[in-house]
Amino acid sequence: MAEKNLEPIIKERRVFITGNEAVAWAGVAARADIMYGYPITPQNEIMHYWTRLAPKYGKGFLQTEDEISAGFATVGGVLAGKRAFTATSGPGNILMQDSMSMAEMMRIPTVMIITQRGGPSTATVIYSQQETTLTCFGGNGEGIRIVYSTASHQELFDYTIKAFNTAWKYRFPTFVLGDGYQSKMRESLTIYDPVERGIELVPAEPFLGKGGVAGLDRPPVHLRNTYNMEDELYEVVRELVDAYNAVAHEIVEYREMETEDAEILIVAHGIVSRAAEGAVARLRKDGYKVGSFRPITLRPFPAEQLRKCADRAEKMLVVESAEGQLKKLVTDAIYGSTTPIETLFRPGESITVEEIISAVKGL
Amino acid sequence: MDKLREAYVGEYASGKSEIAINRALELHRQGRKVRLVDLDLVEPFYTLRPIKKELEDKGLEVIAWNTGEIIGLGETGTLLKPEMKWALKYGGDVILDIGYGVKGVKVINLLEGLEDERPLKVYAVINVARPMTSTVEEIVEYISTLGKVDGLINNSHLGEETDEEIINEGAYIVTKAAEKLNTPVIATTVAREFAHLVGDKDCMGNPVKILELHMKKAFW
Amino acid sequence: MAVLPPMPKLWYRETKPHKFCPGCGHPLVLKALAYAIEELGIEDRTIFGCDIGCSLLAWDFFNLDTVQTHHGRTTPVMVGIKRARPELICIAYMGDGGGYAIGSQHLVNAAVRNENIMVVLANNTVYAMTGGQMAPTTLPNQKTETTPYGRDPEKTGNPTLGPEMVAAITPDTAYVARGTVAKLGQLKSFFKKGLQRQIEGKGFSFIEVLSGCPTNWRTNAEETWNFLENEMTRYFKVGEFKVPGQVKEDKNE
Numbered sequence: 155m156a157e158k159n160l161e162p163i164i165k166e167r168r169v170f171i172t173g174n175e176a177v178a179w180a181g182v183a184a185r186a187d188i189m190y191g192y193p194i195t196p197q198n199e200i201m202h203y204w205t206r207l208a209p210k211y212g213k214g215f216l217q218t219e220d221e222i223s224a225g226f227a228t229v230g231g232v233l234a235g236k237r238a239f240t241a242t243s244g245p246g247n248i249l250m251q252d253s254m255s256m257a258e259m260m261r262i263p264t265v266m267i268i269t270q271r272g273g274p275s276t277a278t279v280i281y282s283q284q285e286t287t288l289t290c291f292g293g294n295g296e297g298i299r300i301v302y303s304t305a306s307h308q309e310l311f312d313y314t315i316k317a318f319n320t321a322w323k324y325r326f327p328t329f330v331l332g333d334g335y336q337s338k339m340r341e342s343l344t345i346y347d348p349v350e351r352g353i354e355l356v357p358a359e360p361f362l363g364k365g366g367v368a369g370l371d372r373p374p375v376h377l378r379n380t381y382n383m384e385d386e387l388y389e390v391v392r393e394l395v396d397a398y399n400a401v402a403h404e405i406v407e408y409r410e411m412e413t414e415d416a417e418i419l420i421v422a423h424g425i426v427s428r429a430a431e432g433a434v435a436r437l438r439k440d441g442y443k444v445g446s447f448r449p450i451t452l453r454p455f456p457a458e459q460l461r462k463c464a465d466r467a468e469k470m471l472v473v474e475s476a477e478g479q480l481k482k483l484v485t486d487a488i489y490g491s492t493t494p495i496e497t498l499f500r501p502g503e504s505i506t507v508e509e510i511i512s513a514v515k516g517l
Numbered sequence: 518m519d520k521l522r523e524a525y526v527g528e529y530a531s532g533k534s535e536i537a538i539n540r541a542l543e544l545h546r547q548g549r550k551v552r553l554v555d556l557d558l559v560e561p562f563y564t565l566r567p568i569k570k571e572l573e574d575k576g577l578e579v580i581a582w583n584t585g586e587i588i589g590l591g592e593t594g595t596l597l598k599p600e601m602k603w604a605l606k607y608g609g610d611v612i613l614d615i616g617y618g619v620k621g622v623k624v625i626n627l628l629e630g631l632e633d634e635r636p637l638k639v640y641a642v643i644n645v646a647r648p649m650t651s652t653v654e655e656i657v658e659y660i661s662t663l664g665k666v667d668g669l670i671n672n673s674h675l676g677e678e679t680d681e682e683i684i685n686e687g688a689y690i691v692t693k694a695a696e697k698l699n700t701p702v703i704a705t706t707v708a709r710e711f712a713h714l715v716g717d718k719d720c721m722g723n724p725v726k727i728l729e730l731h732m733k734k735a736f737w
Numbered sequence: 738m739a740v741l742p743p744m745p746k747l748w749y750r751e752t753k754p755h756k757f758c759p760g761c762g763h764p765l766v767l768k769a770l771a772y773a774i775e776e777l778g779i780e781d782r783t784i785f786g787c788d789i790g791c792s793l794l795a796w797d798f799f800n801l802d803t804v805q806t807h808h809g810r811t812t813p814v815m816v817g818i819k820r821a822r823p824e825l826i827c828i829a830y831m832g833d834g835g836g837y838a839i840g841s842q843h844l845v846n847a848a849v850r851n852e853n854i855m856v857v858l859a860n861n862t863v864y865a866m867t868g869g870q871m872a873p874t875t876l877p878n879q880k881t882e883t884t885p886y887g888r889d890p891e892k893t894g895n896p897t898l899g900p901e902m903v904a905a906i907t908p909d910t911a912y913v914a915r916g917t918v919a920k921l922g923q924l925k926s927f928f929k930k931g932l933q934r935q936i937e938g939k940g941f942s943f944i945e946v947l948s949g950c951p952t953n954w955r956t957n958a959e960e961t962w963n964f965l966e967n968e969m970t971r972y973f974k975v976g977e978f979k980v981p982g983q984v985k986e987d988k989n990e
Contacts, residue, residue, distance in 0.1 A: 164648075167648075167651075168646065168675050168678065168683075169646050169647060169648050169651075169675075170530070170644060170646040170647060170674060170675050170676055171529075171530060171647055171648065172529065172530050175529065175530075175648075179648065187821060188820060188821050190817060190820075195561060196561075196562070199529065202529075206649065214820055214821065216816070216817075216820050218813065218816075218846070219842050219843065219845075219846035220842060222810065222813070222842075222843075223810075223812075223813040223816075223842070223843055223846070224813075225813075226806065226807070226810040226813035226814045226817065227813045227814065227816050227817030227820065228817060229806075229814055229817060230813065230814040230815060230816060230817020230818040230819075230820075230821065231817045231818065231820065231821040232817075233804055233814070233817075233818055234817070234818040234821040234822040234825065235821075235822070236821040236822070238817065238821060252807060252810070253807070253810065256806065256807055256810075279561060280562075334562075335736070338560075338562040338563060338736070339736075340530045340563075340676065341676060342646070342675040342676045342677070342678045345648065360822075361804075362784050362802040362803075362804060362818065362825075363782065363784055363802055363818075363822055363825045364802065365781075366781065367780050367781045367800075368780070368781075368799075368800045368801055368802055369746075369747075369749060369780075369799075369800025369801075370780075370800070374749060374797075374799065374800045374801055374802055374803065375802040375803065376749075376796055376797040376802075376803045377796075377803065377804040377805065378793070378796045378797075378804075378805040379805060379806075379807075380789070380793055380796070380805060
């Protein structure tokens with residue numbers, strides 16, 4: 155029998171693994187209790203490695219009948235007061251929006267890892283940034299959710315841990331938006347025990363099954379997502395949106411590179427931002443006044459911060475492996491800015507440093 | 518001259534394919550006929566497919582799908598190409614690149630000709646920078662799940678951050694694990710870029726083999 | 738002082754009188770269920786989940802921690818809770834649409850996996866809350882808003898036989914029955930047997946309940962009970978379909 159190590163201590167060290175493995179290890183590090191999932195490429199190794207690790211750390215796993223079930227079972231796990239998570243991609247991401255919309259309405263702190271693949275439809279299992287809109291606004295509502303877009307294995311590890319904390323602190327469904335490249339690439343990173351690093355883990359608590367006899371020791375908990383009147387719903391949604399907006403400034407994260415005097419500002423997220431930053435470094439050596447802005451949170455979006463950089467620049471270049479999904483977020487954020495926006499869109503295809511350099515030189 | 522039959526197995530992203538390719542090319546340089554077979558049935562990424570042509574141009578016979586040849590890899594499953602089933606029936610050396618997975622070496626059960634008089638040697642590739650094979654105990658446990666293994670290869674590295682420490686740590690741990698498993702350490706492998714960090718032998722006296730890296734461009 | 742009609746202690750007084758239509762079967766199902774829970778003494782750890790459709794009106798019905806989910810998704814939510822907190826007793830409550838149509842994959846797979854939860858499904862042969870459309874359990878020739886000339890099995894198939902199906906796909910430790918609101922004592926005993934399975938950690942229980950919907954059937958009391966007791970039972974046999982420990986005789990021996 156494997157020893158049940160209920161208080162996992164991951165020895166801090168450099169390791170050489172794939173992004174999907176980094177997520178599974180981060181789940182252990184974040185003291186996640188249970189994962190619910192359904193096979194889909196390129197997400198599979200998150201489950202492969204979670205199921206290898208789970209029994210060693212006394213954790214749970216359930217392979218469900220589809221992504222609808224995996225999403226709702228994750229909702230159930232969280233309602234029961236556990237740090238529950240799921241992971242999916244592409245068509246699975248579509249199916250999980252059903253449950254994530256319930257999580258938005260009821261402020262259920264689910265954690266979901268998305269490994270973007272090509273779309274629309276079944277498309278490819280490889281890579282894209284085409285699930286940006288879906289992940290940010292996939293429900294039949296207002297996108298009351300938090301989305302971290304990672305760019306490296308270290309970030310997959312760091313932000314998966316952070317996602318549990320953010321979710322349970324603010325009580326909004328939280329997403330880690332990766333992609334097939336990040337899932338499958340091999341990179342070195344440091345895995346660590348967040349507790350040993352002094353990172354406080356926000357405790358989970360049950361929504362249901364709170365103990366005592368309901369109706370005798372305490373009132374029963376009755377949770378719903380159905381309402382009758384439009385004004386009644388308006389109040390509910392208003393409250394959700396206000397609560398979200400009130401904490402958005404605490405949640406937003408972004409990264410700037412050489413933006414102070416940048417005449418050309420490249421905007422990219424996720425793994426494409428690595429190419430953007432690589433391009434900035436090389437273009438700067440050649441004397442180009444170029445900078446880059448990377449939203450790390452796509453929901454909430456670092457609008458004010460981007461706007462400041464955009465207003466200083468003479469031109470912007472939005473680069474993404476999708477046909478304008480990031481650009482929609484950008485134009486919404488900087489509405490009124492007169493800085494012209496050029497684009498480099500490659501839906502479903504990777505973008506290299508060289509391609510960005512040549513796009514900048516062609517501006 | 519006896520024809521060699523070797524299979525390379527190991528944990529996910531441990532470097533099996535890279536080592537299999539280098540071994541095949543090494544044998545080819547010795548003037549031998551070599552066939553390299555992609556038997557990774559779990560992972561649709563980082564396989565021999567994308568560099569099949571390049572390897573064939575170098576003189577190897579490569580049995581692998583062409584990426585464009587089948588639709589929906591990773592969606593339809595990883596398919597066994599009929600030629601793979603007969604891969605061992607060959608007049609030259611055969612190198613099998615076996616993917617990771619809980620079934621370990623059992624994938625060779627899919628091949629015809631195992632009962633042949635020439636033994637199939639199975640070598641396990643270990644990178645101690647991978648957290649599930651980072652200690653002697655973990656390696657011993659892992660190898661015992663694989664089935665028959667004829668030797669270990671220390672391929673410990675940290676990608677671009679590889680240093681002498683990780684190579685030596687790997688050599689030490691893998692050698693200790695091999696002692697417990699009563700199996701030899703075939704080699705320590707080091708990428709060309711880091712060859713200067715070691716000599717002909719690693720710190721435990723195992724032979725060192727230098728790897729030319731081919732898999733970086735083999736994503737899909 | 739107003740005198741309260743007799744009702745189970747488990748019924749949450751603040752939300753009574755309930756919102757179900759006069760003559761509706763749901764409150765009868767929920768009464769039998771309440772007594773079963775009380776008699777087993779599991780009020781302190783029972784979680785109730787309800788679906789969309791009329792079953793959602795039960796969202797504040799009990800002195801039980803309750804969650805109302807999405808249409809068809811109550812089963813996976815309760816599975817998720819049970820897997821995360823096995824000490825809780827989880828009951829998924831739904832209608833025929835939620836269990837046999839939009840959520841049928843969840844019912845089938847929870848049953849196959851022998852999930853340690855209880856699913857209670859009220860079968861009233863119609864989609865009631867959306868205005869009386871055809872349900873998977875609508876009887877042949879029965880008129881609904883989407884079968885205005887009567888259900889034609891040639892075109893729309895035959896009514897779903899849920900317990901028969903679940904009995905066929907569950908292991909021997911499961912409990913499967915079909916009760917009716919016309920026999921509340923029997924129904925309560927079915928619920929108790931199902932819950933007992935879960936208490937003992939032995940697996941899945943599924944209880945379909947034949948339930949009246951006079952509002953959508955447009956029937957008076959006599960016609961309602963006639964349809965429920967005579968018409969429906971001709972197609973849907975009441976009784977136990979799988980009882981743990983009861984070995985079925987092989988008639989072909």
